[in-house]
Amino acid sequence: VxxxxxxxxxxxxxxxxxxxxxxxxxxxxxxxxxxxxxxxxxxxxxxxxxxxxxxxxxxxxxxxxxxxxxxxxxxxxxxxxxxxxxxxxxxxxxYSLHGYIIHSNDHLWPLFTHLESAVKEGSRQNHRAFGKKTEDLFNDYYQSQEVKQRFMAAMHSIAHLTARDVATAFDLSEFKTACDLGGCTGALAHELTQIYPHMKVTVFDLPEVIANSSCFQPSERYTAPVTFVSGDFFTDDLPEADLYILSRVLHDWPDEKIHVLLNKISTVCRPGCGILLAEMILDDEKKNRSTALLQSLNMLVQTEGKERSGSEYRGLLEEHGFSKVKIKLTGNFVLLAAPHIDIAEKSVF
Ligand code: SAM
CATH class of the missing domain: 1.10.10.10 (Winged helix-like DNA-binding domain superfamily/Winged helix DNA-binding domain)
Known part of the structure; x- marks a missing residue:
């Protein structure tokens, strides 16, 4: 030999x-x-x-x-x-990941069996995996109560696991009110109320999600109330807040939709307002961080979005007047690897 x-x-x-x-x-x-x-x-x-x-x-x-x-x-x-x-x-x-594991088995696994088609076609494969074609990823999830429950349980498990790292990546104590856009079950919102007892936190999400949010009761250690408001962040008025949070929301969307959303946030932001993003962050050359790169394939098979690098997020934010962008890698092993904040003074507006 x-x-x-x-x-x-x-x-x-x-x-x-x-x-x-x-x-x-x-x-x-x-x-x-x-x-x-x-x-x-x-x-x-x-x-x-x-x-x-x-x-x-x-x-x-x-x-x-x-x-x-x-x-x-x-x-x-x-x-x-x-x-x-x-x-x-x-x-x-x-810190059960059971919800995310079941979502991985029942939803992501069938989608990944069509990765080859996704790569050839450059688009989502929900129609191949589940035999239906809808315009919007979240319509797919929320048409059936069972699928919606499963998706929310998956988001809840990851958000609960990573919430403390996201909430403490930056000192947010100067913000008196926060609105978690696409905040789903409120897992991050509850963590914020615990870490910043003076912060009033609102979760804003689609009506189907808000209607189901009471199924995900926070543990007894979360005593401060969180307000849940339903609406569509692309078309409805956003609740007023000092801090807007987008946790694993931007990766669901292409740049055009992100511009619509960031423009809306920037329009309602007053001086001193901030925006906190929590996303996996690719390295600039897109050659390391395999977890984030694999997650970007995950976005390819099911959304029109993708994972982005810190410079890409910085560029998107700066186009809407959010300056002073700070990026911090939390090192969290899965999904929310890198929250990203701008505590802009809005002087650029
Ligand atoms: N922020 C949560 C987290 O970090 O676990 C959930 C992230 S999940 C990938 C995206 C969230 O955005 C879902 O809860 C979804 O319902 C919400 N969403 C999607 N489109 C929306 C819209 N047009 N208006 C409001 N919320 C929306």
Whole structure:
């Protein structure tokens, strides 16, 4: 065997396997294995298969794969959750990602099977994945109560996980009122009220979302009220606020729509108002930060938007008079990697 033949391209092999590991995590989550093991453990494969109504041979293989991936612990007595499975994978874990995992399995997975068409055509693939063609991504989500609930649960889980980093990336204490545009379940809004007790926070989102927001009650540690207002941020008046927040909203849209939205915000901003963006940020050369680059493919398969670099966001903001743009990378592992603020004095207007 020659030297070059003996080298194993482990990175490539890991990538080839990545989808199997993702799917194992998704299926174990969907079957609520981590919930069962949080309630009672250790359990063996027969116990778990009986509880969830699956085959023993399939269940055992999935449990072993999850243990080998570091999601479960396996001992001669059976399987138990790791601490991180209790916190992030059980559906009632403190920072549960269950909602986002189910969304990944049921929604993103079918869309990604059409990545090849998305790349060839340069456009979203919702019609191929789900057999329907609507103009607007959010119409797709909100037509069915089940899909809407799933989407909101996904947004909630990520927003809750990342809210503290976003809320504390900059000192926002000078702002007395904030409006989280597209603020969905209010996860970030509740965190803001805790960190800035004097801040009055409003969540503004589409009527279908606001009607469902009471399904996502904040934990008891959030005592300050958040106001929910329904409307369309492209066409309706925006609530008055000192600070406007767009968290993972701009990445859903092409530049033309972003200009409409930023123009509206800039028109209602008074001197001293600010805007806080929370987005994944690509590096300027778009060659590192693979999580953000993969997320941009995620936007390709389902939206007309994309992830952007810090300079691109800076350029968009400056076109609407938001100067003094500061960018801070929070280093958060998933999705909200880089909030981005402008506490412009509006002197440019
Ligand atoms: N900000 C939340 C977060 O960080 O998790 C949710 C982000 S989600 C990707 C985009 C949000 O924008 C959804 O809640 C959606 O309903 C809302 N949205 C989309 N179009 C909207 C519109 N025209 N007016 C108001 N909200 C809108």
């Amino acid at each position: 020659s030297d070059s033949a003996a080298k194993v391209p482990s990175k490539i092999l890991d990538l080839m396997d990545g989808f199997k590991a993702s799917k194992a995590l998704f299926v174990a989550s969907k079957l609520k294995m981590f919930d069962h093991l949080k309630k009672r453990s250790p359990l063996n494969a027969v116990d778990i298969a009986n509880e969830i109504g699956t085959s023993v041979c399939g269940t055992e293989r999935l449990l072993d794969a999850c243990a080998a991936l570091g999601l479960l612990e396996k001992t001669p007595q059976g399987y138990s959750n790791t601490d991180s499975a209790n916190t992030y994978l059980a559906s009632d874990g403190e």
